Amino acid sequence: MQLVTIPISHYVEKARWALDFAGVPYTEDGHAMILHYRATLPHGSRTVPLLVDGKQTWRDSTDIVVHADSLAPPDRKLYPADPAQRKQVLDWEDQFDKRLGPQVRRLAYHRAFPVGPKMADVLRGKVPDWEVAALKAGFPLAMAVMRRGMNINAAKAQQSLLRVREQCDAVVAALGDRPYLAGERFTAADLTFAALLAPLLDPPEHPTRLIGPQWPADFLALREEFSAHAAGRWVLGLYARHRGNRGTP
Numbered sequence: 001m002q003l004v005t006i007p008i009s010h011y012v013e014k015a016r017w018a019l020d021f022a023g024v025p026y027t028e029d030g031h032a033m034i035l036h037y038r039a040t041l042p043h044g045s046r047t048v049p050l051l052v053d054g055k056q057t058w059r060d061s062t063d064i065v066v067h068a069d070s071l072a073p074p075d076r077k078l079y080p081a082d083p084a085q086r087k088q089v090l091d092w093e094d095q096f097d098k099r100l101g102p103q104v105r106r107l108a109y110h111r112a113f114p115v116g117p118k119m120a121d122v123l124r125g126k127v128p129d130w131e132v133a134a135l136k137a138g139f140p141l142a143m144a145v146m147r148r149g150m151n152i153n154a155a156k157a158q159q160s161l162l163r164v165r166e167q168c169d170a171v172v173a174a175l176g177d178r179p180y181l182a183g184e185r186f187t188a189a190d191l192t193f194a195a196l197l198a199p200l201l202d203p204p205e206h207p208t209r210l211i212g213p214q215w216p217a218d219f220l221a222l223r224e225e226f227s228a229h230a231a232g233r234w235v236l237g238l239y240a241r242h243r244g245n246r247g248t249p
């Protein structure tokens with residue numbers, strides 16, 4: 001199987017973590033933003049992650065997690081067998097996909113863009129060299145396309161910051177003093193929240209650390225704020241326990 005990615009995408013990380021957790025073998029075909037269309041459009045998709053297995057494709061991160069889970073051994077299931085609990089996990093996952101993912105992305109890109117063309121260095125070694133060079137050369141245009149496509153501006157980024165804080169507070173309230181969102185085990189709900197918040201935390205176990213550019217102070221301030229938030233601390237713990245060295249169930 002081949003996972004078509006923009007390596008730093010947090011929806012990609014969600015799918016990649018599920019595949020790694022399930023122990024499913026795959027190769028990653030990483031691309032720079034915008035240039036990824038060359039790999040996705042022939043399969044009828046604009047977005048990554050995209051999983052390709054021969055003629056079959058999975059074009060959404062949740063579909064990929066569900067598929068990975070169907071191949072996982074019993075001690076590595078990310079969805080509970082109990083239908084009510086499974087629904088609870090899928091509901092959390094859907095909520096994070098809709099309410100957290102786009103807000104984190106808008107906020108992170110808005111604060112990272114001032115780095116300029118050097119931002120492409122974060123992809124070095126993970127996508128073809130020529131794509132890093134092309135993204136650098138066309139950076140002002142790429143940034144304009146991304147700002148437009150994802151409605152990224154100062155006012156929207158500020159709104160996104162408030163939405164991310166709300167989602168973090170809601171998760172802390174839902175957790176209470178329990179270690180996981182649904183039941184006694186690590187599930188796709190926990191994994192999704194962790195993967196989608198990860199760009200603001202840069203956990204040490206993350207396979208695509210945000211290393212390369214000298215990030216602006218207000219980008220690093222996000223890391224400081226959310227690493228200190230109880231939800232961020234919980235996510236860093238999930239990465240340490242369940243992502244490092246493929247983690248333990």
Ligand SMILES: N[C@@H](CCC(=O)N[C@@H](CS)C(=O)NCC(=O)O)C(=O)O
Pocket residue numbers: 006009010011012046047048049059060061062097105
């Ligand atoms: N619902 C999709 C969302 C994935 C998504 O938004 N991917 C972004 C990268 S973070 C993307 O490919 N954007 C390119 C575009 O929309 O043109 C999923 O869960 O897979």
